[in-house]
Amino acid sequence: MRPPHLSRRVMLVGGAAALTACNASGPPPQPPAQAPDSPETLLLKELVAEKERTIALYSSLIAGGAEKLTPFRDRHQAHLNELRKHLKAPASASATPSATASATPSATATPKTSLSRLRDLERKAAALRTRQLAAVxxxxxxxxxxxxxxxxxxxxxxxxSL
Structure with missing residues (x-):
C-alpha cells in the first residue's frame, strides 16, 4: 500500500528515479558477449597453431644447417598463409609465438631424431586431415x-639423414 498523500504518478516517477540510481551505482554494464566461434573457425585456429609449431620445428633444423628441409618448411608456410585467409578474426591465443616456441626441439635434439619426429608428425597430421573433413x-x-x-x-x- 502507498501512503494516502502520494499520487500514483509520484510513486511511478520516484520508483523510476530509484531504479536509475540503483543502476548508476551498480557494476558497469558488460559488453555484449561475442558469438562463439563456429566449429569450422575453431578447426581453422587449431590448424593455424599446428602449422606454426611445424614451421618452428623445421626452422630450427634449418637454422642448424639442414637447408635441404627449406622446401618442406616453405610448403607448410604456404598452407599457413592459405588457412589464415579463411579466418575472419585474428589467430587464437594458442597460435602466439610463445606457443610456437614451445614446439621447437631442444638444443640437444639430433638431426636424426628430429627427422624421425618430423616424419612422424607429418604422417599423423595427414591421417588426421581425413577425420577433419566432415566438420567443414x-x-x-x-x-x-x-x-x-x-x-x-x-x-x-x-x-x-641430413
Whole structure:
C-alpha cells in the first residue's frame, strides 16, 4: 500500500528515479558477449597453431644447417598463409609465438631424431586431415584435403639423414 498523500504518478516517477540510481551505482554494464566461434573457425585456429609449431620445428633444423628441409618448411608456410585467409578474426591465443616456441626441439635434439619426429608428425597430421573433413564446408574440405595430401607426401619424401 502507498501512503494516502502520494499520487500514483509520484510513486511511478520516484520508483523510476530509484531504479536509475540503483543502476548508476551498480557494476558497469558488460559488453555484449561475442558469438562463439563456429566449429569450422575453431578447426581453422587449431590448424593455424599446428602449422606454426611445424614451421618452428623445421626452422630450427634449418637454422642448424639442414637447408635441404627449406622446401618442406616453405610448403607448410604456404598452407599457413592459405588457412589464415579463411579466418575472419585474428589467430587464437594458442597460435602466439610463445606457443610456437614451445614446439621447437631442444638444443640437444639430433638431426636424426628430429627427422624421425618430423616424419612422424607429418604422417599423423595427414591421417588426421581425413577425420577433419566432415566438420567443414566443401571449399574448406578441399583446402584441408590438399594439405593432408602434401603432409602425406612429406612423410615419404623427407630425407633419411641430413
Amino acid at each position: 564446408s566443401p571449399g574448406m574440405a578441399q583446402v584441408i584435403a590438399s594439405i593432408g595430401a602434401c603432409e602425406a607426401a612429406h612423410a615419404v619424401a623427407l630425407p633419411r
